Amino acid sequence: MKEGRRKGFWPLAIVFGLFVLFLYGPVITIFVLSFQGPEGGLTFPMRGWSLHWYRELWEGLGVVDIGAALRRSLALGAVVMVLTVVLSLLAGLAFRKKLVGGDLLFYVTVASLIMPSIIVSLGIGLQFRLLDGAIKALLEALGATSALENYTTSLGLFTSGLGAHLTWTLPFGLLIMFAVFNRFNPAYEEAARDQGATPWQTFWHVVLPMIGPSVIGVGMFGFTLSWDEIARSSQAIGDLNTLPLELQGLTTTVTTPSIYALGTVTTLVSLVVIALALSAAAWLNRRAKRRRG
Template sequence: MAPPRIKEPRAPGFWPLAIVFALFVLFMYGPMFVIFVLSFQGPEGGLTFPLRGVSLHWFHKLAEGLGTVDIGAAFLRSLMLGGVVMLFTVVLSVLAGLAFRKPLRGANALFYVTVASLIMPSIIVSLGIGLQFRLLDGGLKWLLEAVGATSVLENYGTALGLMTSALGAHLTWTLPFGLLIMFAVFNRFNPAYEEAARDLGATPWQGFRHVVLPLIGPSVVGIGMFGFTLSWDEIARTSQAIGDVNTLPLELQGLTSTVTTPAIYALGTVTTVVSLLVMGVAVSLALWLGKRQKKGRAA
């Protein structure tokens, strides 16, 4: 018979630190929980507690549209932009991580230039990108006028747009995170696996596809998740660099001063659920890749 386990007393600082941690968690996630609850108000509900009934009324109102704002179009724009940003972030981060594994002239300067956008205020980055594209507009219009392309000039609007300036603005935010993750992954990556693949006759592409990529797969999934979620809720870097359309976060920011019903909470709940779904899919995929990698090593 095993001897009874003696319960050790708590350290003197345990409960004060536990209370501080609980307050921190409440501060972080309390607003999200409150918005989630208030979005299910009844038809007579307001923006504050207590709840006046429970229903999906405000989600139906959200689906019908909020005044002149096309929520569906803004939702699709944000979804499309987030997907493209995720793709570019993953591809460029992996390629940069592979490139930095070997001696590269000017590598330090290139690294500092890449991560410099994390230091600059987001609104300044957005203003700079917007100014660059407006100067580009002026140069293109002057060129079209100089060559006599009047028909093209009449139909030309601006180079500012979702997949031009806004995409660049978002990449200045997501790429540094992707690069830092890739550098950390390859810093502890054992090159012996690649050497073994080459000894067995694998080409560089086969070595990357069948050896390197499966090993770094969970980290690549994490980069994709970061790329999408950071783009999905970005406001400051988008505000001055998107042109004449708005993403969902910009529409949500504008609606906070005009919509005075729980429909605004319903919109916040929908955007949060999308972020949580992306995170859930990414974590599940990363866990699956990790288990597959362990099985491969055991075999």
């Protein structure tokens, strides 16, 4: 005889269903409304189905260069991803041994997660403005008139903007790598050394293949967190906006479903990155199983 559902099943199922609807409902709504016909508006009911607003997006939304903002966000996300992976991996390896001041360094790094993002952005923007003042004073003291006239600001996409995004992505990367190495069995490394492997060969042929899926996960977090970031970019990015900042600005000026088309495109980019990361992690797992088999 099959046992019936427990009494608490349906209330919990309803709560879970409402949670999923609350989480993904807005995304689905935006996706559907982006396919409105030429006479469609920002709300239901739908007025036809077409790709009209995607064509409008392709042609540009007023004075905003969506293509340039997209390229900036992709470039910044790629750099943030690489640096997050490299620094998190190196930190994970370093923290396997007892470090003087290691606990303090860890807590200082992770503290960035609990600080309000807008405060972090304001602080970074202020630091770079102070740096601008110092650079201008130095150029003036050196008599470099030409350089002083051409100098604008040190705020930019790959200076202050990059630093602001790393304050968000690095703590997540560190937490993942610490968890990975905390349960990593050093016996595999000892076996490799017994076979005459050098430290580099041990890392490349033993350690890295075993933690490869986690490294890919860190990279996925690095890119997607940078791709969607607004608050930490707002005061620290400089004169050139990323795509999320442009999207935020367009919400007050664009009153057509083209804004939904842009939102759908940005969401699809995130989903593609996640799909690639999961596929790469699955491939590494299959490869490791074949080697063990």
